[in-house]
Amino acid sequence: MTRLAIGVDLGGTQVRAALVEEGGAIVARAETDTDAMAGPQAVLAQIEALAHGLAGTVDPARIVGVGVSTPGPVDTLTGVASDIPTLAGFAGFPLLAELRKRFGQPVSLENDGIAAAIGEWQFGAGQSLDHIVYVTVSTGIGGGVISDKRVVRGRKGMAGHVGHMVLEPCGAACPCGGLGCFEAYASGTALARRGRAAAAAHPGSFSGMACEAVDGRAIFAADRAGDPVAVRLVDEQAEWLGRGFVNLLHVYSPDIIVMGGGIAQEFDRLRPGIEAYIAQHAMPAFRDVPVLRAALGANSGLVGSAALAFLDRSQGK
Amino acid sequence: MTRLAIGVDLGGTQVRAALVEEGGAIVARAETDTDAMAGPQAVLAQIEALAHGLAGTVDPARIVGVGVSTPGPVDTLTGVASDIPTLAGFAGFPLLAELRKRFGQPVSLENDGIAAAIGEWQFGAGQSLDHIVYVTVSTGIGGGVISDKRVVRGRKGMAGHVGHMVLEPCGAACPCGGLGCFEAYASGTALARRGRAAAAAHPGSFSGMACEAVDGRAIFAADRAGDPVAVRLVDEQAEWLGRGFVNLLHVYSPDIIVMGGGIAQEFDRLRPGIEAYIAQHAMPAFRDVPVLRAALGANSGLVGSAALAFLDRSQGK
Numbered sequence: 001m002t003r004l005a006i007g008v009d010l011g012g013t014q015v016r017a018a019l020v021e022e023g024g025a026i027v028a029r030a031e032t033d034t035d036a037m038a039g040p041q042a043v044l045a046q047i048e049a050l051a052h053g054l055a056g057t058v059d060p061a062r063i064v065g066v067g068v069s070t071p072g073p074v075d076t077l078t079g080v081a082s083d084i085p086t087l088a089g090f091a092g093f094p095l096l097a098e099l100r101k102r103f104g105q106p107v108s109l110e111n112d113g114i115a116a117a118i119g120e121w122q123f124g125a126g127q128s129l130d131h132i133v134y135v136t137v138s139t140g141i142g143g144g145v146i147s148d149k150r151v152v153r154g155r156k157g158m159a160g161h162v163g164h165m166v167l168e169p170c171g172a173a174c175p176c177g178g179l180g181c182f183e184a185y186a187s188g189t190a191l192a193r194r195g196r197a198a199a200a201a202h203p204g205s206f207s208g209m210a211c212e213a214v215d216g217r218a219i220f221a222a223d224r225a226g227d228p229v230a231v232r233l234v235d236e237q238a239e240w241l242g243r244g245f246v247n248l249l250h251v252y253s254p255d256i257i258v259m260g261g262g263i264a265q266e267f268d269r270l271r272p273g274i275e276a277y278i279a280q281h282a283m284p285a286f287r288d289v290p291v292l293r294a295a296l297g298a299n300s301g302l303v304g305s306a307a308l309a310f311l312d313r314s315q316g317k
Numbered sequence: 318m319t320r321l322a323i324g325v326d327l328g329g330t331q332v333r334a335a336l337v338e339e340g341g342a343i344v345a346r347a348e349t350d351t352d353a354m355a356g357p358q359a360v361l362a363q364i365e366a367l368a369h370g371l372a373g374t375v376d377p378a379r380i381v382g383v384g385v386s387t388p389g390p391v392d393t394l395t396g397v398a399s400d401i402p403t404l405a406g407f408a409g410f411p412l413l414a415e416l417r418k419r420f421g422q423p424v425s426l427e428n429d430g431i432a433a434a435i436g437e438w439q440f441g442a443g444q445s446l447d448h449i450v451y452v453t454v455s456t457g458i459g460g461g462v463i464s465d466k467r468v469v470r471g472r473k474g475m476a477g478h479v480g481h482m483v484l485e486p487c488g489a490a491c492p493c494g495g496l497g498c499f500e501a502y503a504s505g506t507a508l509a510r511r512g513r514a515a516a517a518a519h520p521g522s523f524s525g526m527a528c529e530a531v532d533g534r535a536i537f538a539a540d541r542a543g544d545p546v547a548v549r550l551v552d553e554q555a556e557w558l559g560r561g562f563v564n565l566l567h568v569y570s571p572d573i574i575v576m577g578g579g580i581a582q583e584f585d586r587l588r589p590g591i592e593a594y595i596a597q598h599a600m601p602a603f604r605d606v607p608v609l610r611a612a613l614g615a616n617s618g619l620v621g622s623a624a625l626a627f628l629d630r631s632q633g634k
């Protein structure tokens with residue numbers, strides 16, 4: 001019987017859990033809406049219930065451990081959350097210690113961007129590569145890095161906060177409190193904001209849709225229909241992604257950049273603009289690095305957290 | 318007898334070599350002006366002459382190998398230079414293979430920013446730390462990163478090109494061909510350029526010095542004399558450094574940032590402005606990371622290349 005790990009992807013909207021085989025296949029899965037305002041013990045009870053439900057379907061001896069992907073920043077060395085903006089009551093909460101109390105087996109904890117990077121490295125678009133930068137482009141922008149066949153964790157396990165590179169000093173306000181971050185320009189939230197402003201400025205664009213109703217989905221739909229305002233917004237979105245990715249190429253020198261998150265559903269549309277930007281603006285030695293879509297889709301972090309559990313066990317942690 | 322390594326710092330202006338003890342102490346050193354236009358074989362002959370001169374003073378059995386720090390970018394995995402803008406004729410040159418032909422002992426090769434980071438990690442400001450970002454601020458801006466007790470090399474060994482993070486899209490032209498890079502704003506060259514422009518715009522500043530004569534040294538001297546134009550230039554310089562460093566904190570999460578290079582001679586003047594910028598603009602979890610001056614001064618790369626030779630031997634390379 002192959003060994004299994006339980007992967008848990010804790011998010012502000014959903015808690016998802018999966019039983020994952022050592023080869024990366026999801027055997028069973030379960031999910032529930034996150035009780036985000038109820039405090040940490042309620043959320044931990046949700047994680048425990050999902051995980052135990054899955055574990056109950058197989059021989060417990062097959063399960064090597066539990067990996068948990070969490071929104072951050074969490075100090076994954078001490079296991080203490082510094083703050084989780086999307087979940088109430090987690091500031092200073094000893095997340096790893098409390099998880100270990102609830103599970104009768106080893107628990108590994110990872111910031112969500114790094115967990116997803118591990119998933120794509122072990123089982124997705126970056127399999128068998130030595131150097132990977134993973135970027136999730138969704139409500140915000142997060143990421144994680146594998147360099148020289150190892151996870152780059154940094155102090156407190158907080159490396160890879162790639163959404164908070166400043167690309168435009170004194171630029172747009174970012175949820176982090178800063179100005180001009182990559183996230184403030186290239187996230188799905190930023191795209192939607194630009195879309196609403198463009199709809200207000202160009203009556204008749206988006207087939208006359210009320211500007212408040214314009215979101216990422218509407219922008220890509222109007223782009224496909226040839227709406228020139230939407231086409232320009234999407235081209236700009238690709239350019240902003242290119243800007244951030246060029247910086248990441250220079251700073252990390254990866255073999256590939258893997259793009260995940262909701263906006264990656266439109267990767268085929270964005271890719272030519274991203275690649276054109278890199279071809280024009282990266283230093284010559286970095287121009288041939290490909291940008292690929294996350295192969296695991298919405299499951300990069302879910303499978304990655306299970307992969308983390310396998311990795312940690314194989315290293316005797 | 319303690320073991321020794323020969324460290325070589327190949328630069329566009331000088332070739333420097335040193336005999337370095339395992340504890341980091343320089344036992345002997347030698348240097349010469351780089352014959353930068355004479356082609357790679359002439360430069361290699363310079364390196365060989367310096368190294369053999371030093372090696373001849375000690376028992377050869379004590380020398381474990383040679384480490385060479387090179388301007389880049391050089392693919393340190395294959396050892397082939399992609400191009401070295403400051404040295405003629407190195408594009409496509411098999412630098413490591415040619416070095417090995419000339420030495421009867423192991424040779425290690427590293428891009429200069431990474432070599433200096435290794436020096437500061439092993440023997441300088443970052444001793445005993447797990448995560449270090451080293452930034453050299455000089456004619457240009459380079460760097461190197463230690464994360465999780467390991468050198469971050471990336472594809473082709475080209476990670477850490479931190480000078481080419483874009484901080485200002487469509488901003489100032491950078492020698493790399495890009496626009497708005499960290500180097501284009503915060504290098505010594507960029508500071509001098511701003512100084513000349515300010516001197517031209519403010520007659521009487523810099524004690525009436527001809528604007529063409531304004532360089533970094535003159536700017537810091539005028540700042541010390543209370544010249545308000547110079548004070549503002551230096552304050553801006555600290556702010557630009559802060560901008561780049563905030564990005565590096567978020568991306569790498571180091572224990573410290575170490576600043577080297579010629580501009581670091583003025584570190585005490587710049588530090589408060591850098592720290593104020595970080596305190597205001599970094600995400601809270603990263604605000605307490607100190608910025609320190611390189612402890613090895615101009616020798617970070619020289620000692621670092623020797624440290625690389627020790628590290629590689631200890632790893633059986």
